[in-house]
Amino acid sequence: MDEKPAQAILTMPSSADREAIFSRVRGALAPLHERAPMPDYTTELAVLRQMMGNRDAFTIFSERLVRVNGIALTEIAALVARLREGKWLQGYCDPVLWPMLAPHFGADFTVETTYDRKRVDDYAFGITRAAGAIAETGTIILSDATTSRRLGALTPWVHVAVVERAKIYSDLPQAVAALGSDSNVIWVTGPSKTADVEGILIEGVHGPGVQIALVV
Amino acid sequence: MLNTERKPITGKRVQLMATCLCDAFYDDVAAATVQILEYLGVEVVFPEGQTCCGQPAFNGGDWVASRKVVRHTVKTFAGDEPVVVPSGSCAAMMFHGAVLEFEKENDLGEVEALGRRTWELGDFIFNGLGVKTWPGRFEATVALHRACHTRGTKSSPAATALLSSIEGVKIVEFGEGEQCCGFGGTFSVTFPNISAGMGALKLEHIRAVKPDVLVSGDMSCMMHLGGMAQQEGKPIKTMHVAQVLRDALKNAGLIKP
Amino acid sequence: MRFQQIDQFSAELKADTRAAVYDGSKKGHEKRTKLLYDEFPDPDRLRHIAGEVKQHVVENLDTYLPQVEAKLKANGVIVHWAATAEAANEAVLGIMRARGATKMVKAKTMVSEETELAHFLEKHGMEALETDLGEFIVQIDHDHPSHIVKPIIHKNRREIATSFEKNGLGAYNDDPQTITRRARNFLRHKYLEADVGLTGANFVSAESGRIVLVTNEGNSRFCLAATKCHIAMIGIEKIVPRDYDLGLFLNLLARSGTAQDLTVYTEFISGPKSPAQPDGPEEMHVIFVDNGRTEVLASECRDILRCIRCGACLNVCPVYRQASGHAYRSVYPGPVGAVLSPLLMKEKFPQKADLPKASSLCGACNEVCPVNIPIPDLLLRLRNRAKEENVPSPGTPPMGAWALLASQPTAWRASLFGGKVMNYLPTKLLPIPALRAWEAKRALPAWRGGEFRAWMKNRPKQS
Structure with missing residues (x-):
């Protein structure tokens, strides 16, 4: 609803700059006798074929996820045990997933299927659906269409992404090809981290400190 | 951009570009170069008019001055024979640097032509002449400093292969081998603190592996590192690859002492 | 004796700063090399191809810029063009005012460092909070980043703990984990209160108009999950031709920059959030910034516009390791900065003409560059330009008599x-x-x- 006034005010002054930039670009390139051609190449060159070998996507995914300090689980019971073990008893869950998960969660858990941004610190875990995963890098893929809340997957200390085994792409180029038409896709590779302070790795900076993939 | 394509070797006569450093300080390196080439049956011609490759001014940013010197060099090294240089840096100046500063000059072609027949010594022996092993004997633990201007060329692998094939030579690798020694031509006097800081690190890594001798294909790096070590009162022995090759022959009586 | 400014800076540098910079950059370089050479049969080939792709983009910006603009508009993005730093900052301010916004959360973007956006907005009564941990520390410390990927490589934990204490972020504690947690707790509420999230872009696909953002901390994602308006400030050279090319560049960027297979968060944005998604920006602006880039394009140093800001050349550079980033007096330090910074000065080139001299021309930067920029050649060209423009150069021996x-x-x-x-x-x-x-x-x-x-x-x- 704010879009119209913003556009009305702002596209006007920048049109002179647009022309100035375009004309300078043309002027800068005019003296070139020839332009560098686009190389013909295949991104296959960038795929870690040797590492993956003939192994199945799930095996590779789990191995690579561990490499980035993520956790791959296949049993809901194991997930519940992990959460209990970490004393992460309150959380958010995508309403679509909850009916499948609820029978496994005990009465010691408080799970909400709505996310209230005012209570950001109350959610110790967030369970959302992934759009897929990438084996090569141990990455989970979230998209606006499949992930119920961007915040729900980001603000809790523990993020659990529910990944369908059939949607594990082999490598980066494959996952790029599958980006689709969603206006927002995010690849998440392990827990949020930084090494800004003296190069020391610290996990859980702004996003989750624990990243779990529940492969179903 | 690195122009490392070479005209194949035909005759057995070469022109020697001795380098200004050998001309002024390291005469034995130039002599060793002549001796090993002659041992390989190569006739060595020394064009008397030679001075410098032009690199100091090129690196210093004074391309007008540098081109003047390069033009003199092109004239001095006229002909078809390979030009052999006991320096990766001067060789790179001929096949890369000079070409860069002559991009817009009418005589670019002549400069490029000289570049195509200029060889760094080790590269010439190993790849030009196809000599893959070196006879003789040289008992020493050798730290081989790979000079920066041989990055991306065949010179360092050539020197490594030739040296390690000599009976008695043991090459020891040292830490951060890819790092520059800090010489950098005029850089060494315009940035003396940084240059010396880099040199100190390099010396620390080299000393840690306790070599008998520090060897390089470029005397400029040796002048800087050796000079620093001497200033510190802890001198290290430095040699050019050519001197090691020559001494190996001498030690085995393959050439006259 | 007078020497070059960078040399003097290095001579006066505190020993522990030099040690911190040296350790950080050495580790970064060694991990990068191991990762690339352990995993790829021929990593050099990848660098060369990526370099060719970006050179192609640079030399065809006249085609790609209108193409990417049309795509962005079709994706529902409002596109702005800013010829100068001032114009870019004004555009951001204009967007904020039009929305009645007063609070911005910022992800790390080098172009906003160039334009000094945060200072500008603060001067105009806006809050502009850096959210990348390093950039946040730089901001509360009134310092400057000294590395393009590791902004506080020059600081130790004790300095950070002191500034946290001074800024009311808890009693002195120099444990890196505690420092990080405190920033987490402070910043998460700031994101949720903010009106606008500002990011840069690592790549923009001309084919789809998709903007790619990479971070490790998740701060840019938080900006885009919590706020209703997204502004992306993007240098005009950030384009790749196709989505397909991202499969190459993403593989190189994280490995070169931080020695990771992939950064933790790699976000692909092609417009405002989907209607079904409750979180995220309903409005999205892209500001394409020139700020000297077209002058670089017109120069013989246009190859530097290939740069994808990974920082590998800083990490490997022996001069950077001795001098640290602040010695370069620029947003972009190290080898890339020694080329880019003087060029971005435009007519004030002489003020930074000493930067290209701060190199032994060892070529290590070119060897590690994921887009194979011939940095030493560009440094040499700029040295020649400085000489042609008669810029004084302390300590440089005169070459005329020698020649x-x-x-x-x-x-x-x-x-x-x-x-x-x-x-x-x-x-x-x-x-x-x-x-x-x-x-x-x-x-x-x-x-x-x-x-x-x-x-x-x-x-x-x-x-």
């Missing part, structure tokens, strides 16, 4: 013999600055000018 000598063989030979006098003189006292600078750090070998020539001429004929 004269070196093009006259007779004079050259005479000076070779004449130079022997050096062996008998107290050279340390000679009023030759270059000689004194040499001898301050190193012994000079004995002068043996002409000895080789004599040997060559007089030796017995070889059989």
